[in-house]
Amino acid sequence: MNSLQVNVEFGGGAELLFDNKKTVTISLPEKKEKWTIEHLLIWIKDNLLKERQEMFLQGNSVRPGILVLVNDTDWELMNTINYIIQPNDRILFISTLHGG
Amino acid sequence: MPKCSAKCGNKAILKRPKTGDALCKECFFDAFETEIHYTITKCTLFKPNMTVAIAASGGKDSTVLAYVLKLLNKKYNYGLKLVLLSIDEGITGYRDDSLNTVKQNRDDYEMPLKILSYKDLYGWTMDEIVEKVGRKNNCTFCGVFRRQALDRGAALLKVDCIATGHNADDIAETVLMNVLRGDLARLKRCTAIITGNGSGDGIPRVKPLKYTFEKEIVMYAYFRKLLYFSTECVFAPNAYRGHARMLLKDLEKIDPTIIMNIIYSGESIRVSENTSLPSLTNCTNCGYVSSQQLCKACVLLEGLNRGLPRLGIGKSSRVKQILTEEKYNNLNSNSCVEAKNCLCKNLKDNSVNLK
Ligand SMILES: [Zn+2]
Ligand SMILES: [Zn+2]
Ligand SMILES: [Zn+2]
16 A cells, blocks of 8 residues: 655644644545645545534635645645645645634 | 746745745745835834834734834834733633733743733623623624723823734725725725824824735744734624625635735725715713714723613614613613614615715
8 A cells, every 4th residue: 555645734723623733644545646735635624624614625625815835835836736745745724814 | 846036046935915926935034024114114104212012912913013023123223112012801711822922922022011901991801791792792892892902001001103913904804894884984094004193083003014915924924933823713703804804815816916906995985075974083981082972982881881781782873872862861771772673773874975
């Protein structure tokens, strides 16, 4: 089995949707197509996000106002949902929607 | 992997919503700080030797504001004395963490901090208010009391000016809300980068982050490793603002410049001379600037203290009328307050003239 290891992180209040977990290391199962962030979001929805999915997801992407960084780079520079995930990528979701 | 648009040779880390530029970390810091400096100098937000209270909640905006003001004050010799001012609403568990963050800001940025509680200022904690009015209505109190608390705190600290962390997204959202509500008086005020500068209009408030996008504030805090606190309001969120915010975020996804365009629209609106706007006066009770004889905070407080906590939730013209009626007719019954349908009878019709 060649699973794909990824570090998923949450910040800016997004962690409140994930039992206050700020970092999760996950193993994505092997599949025919390459893993993209779009696929990862579905995986997160099915495996990590138990409730209030609309607070995190909208359509096939994140809810507008949630920033995504791949290895500390804005995903808007990396093809957003179509980015192909590499082993040990660090994917960070930061909410701008939560108050302070 | 894209390179920095500034041609410095570094790897870009962020796409700027305002310009679409891809910038590296250093060029982003520089652009972010320089733009705020430009806003401060172009709009003359400060004068040398001023004492400026930064309204500090421990959240992203005020944390970034405190950090950047400290940095710019030093770099450009503004000659400002910066202090942090925090409000403790007394909501169990809600402010504890954020106040700890503010205390961290105080230590990290070496600024004096003043924390004022609602109990100090109003005699009521939010928990006590919730007990009276229920969770559905408490944010009315939350907002009104917070607005005035800053002014009272600022007066107490004898500062010359209050700086708040309102960012471009916040202001666009407020413009949108005021358009949807047809609130001309607030629409005129909400885009102003300095308010309260006129005579008898309280301590001036400035918004140095007025043209700064929320995305960049969060990215800046992240890359500068600034510690901030984020939470949802533990009580029911303000539904109206929530809807406006979501609409704006959806629009922003299509084209981020919509934010600047909405602010610009708000700034450009001219109200026809013959439109009567509620003129601002000072509250006869506390002196705070108000469109009514009694400011909203005093109305709410009066309601609480008299055991009619729902007084003041809703249209203020209705409240004023009720208070007037009660004062002059010496009514004991509050049936009018309870009757939902009396609201519509008192809604004022502001004819909107947009040129
Ligand atoms: Zn650069
Ligand atoms: Zn609230
Ligand atoms: Zn008053």
